[in-house]
Amino acid sequence: MIKKRLLILGGTTEALQLHSLVTNIPNLEVITSLAGRTSQPISRSSRIGGFGGVSGLIEYLQREKIDFLIDATHPFASQMSWNAFKATKIVNIPSLQLLRSPWEQQEGDNWIEVDSNESAAQILSDLAERIFLTIGRQELATYAHLHTLWFLMRMIESPSPPLPSGHLLLARGPFSLVGEEFLLQKYNIQAVVTKNSGGSATYPKIIAARKLGLPVVMIQRPCVPEGDRVFDIQGAFDWLIKLISFNSNILSNRRQGFPS
């Protein structure tokens, strides 16, 4: 039987878990791709680095004879999602987006929803003086001009200047509620800035802020394409199994001379 080839666009825990789940499906070869942003990724990957925009991805999908694509990138990695959406349409292969559900505001939460880091930076001076900034290291520069504020910045790897003034913490989730409460109190934090990434690994900071009555500046998700979408790994697994069975039925019908 001819092997099918699945490309997973990774960079998330979900991509890693999906890779493990589908890797034992018979006659399926799984390739997970990473952008290469972190020097020590936890994800298993078969290739690292950008494809070269939509045209580069089209060329890759055709050259590597990819049959299915699952976009399991982070909800804020919208460029890659749009590229994948456009390229799979052109190459005409099935694609799916595996997207974490966003966090929803709950009773006791005090969220200020903004559409970008730039908008968050604009309101911070009126909100607090000591701020817990949990965003990507490449986004820190947006806050560097806020000289009157103090930032606790947490990220996986060291950022490059320009940086806001404050204290840098290098750490990788998941984080515990006890740990997050301790951190907010230890550094006398008055507000939290975060992206609405969803998922459980970094949610404890939201609960900790709620418990301590702190405002959270919540950066909303960018717009992503409206294609086939699931919100959990099981959904992605089921989608894949359905496609593989559909394809093998067509093949066996052809062999037996039935119309497909």
Ligand code: NAP
């Ligand atoms: P992005 O803005 O959507 O993508 C920028 C470019 O990076 C893409 O156009 C593509 O380059 C390359 N790229 C992104 N994901 C890739 C992948 N899985 N495999 C190969 N190339 C990839 O993405 P980003 O926000 O910079 O995020 C980069 C990676 O970090 C993503 O894979 C994402 O899952 C992960 N991540 C992002 C965040 C976040 O907050 N943005 C948080 C956690 C993890 P080409 O155009 O050259 O193909």
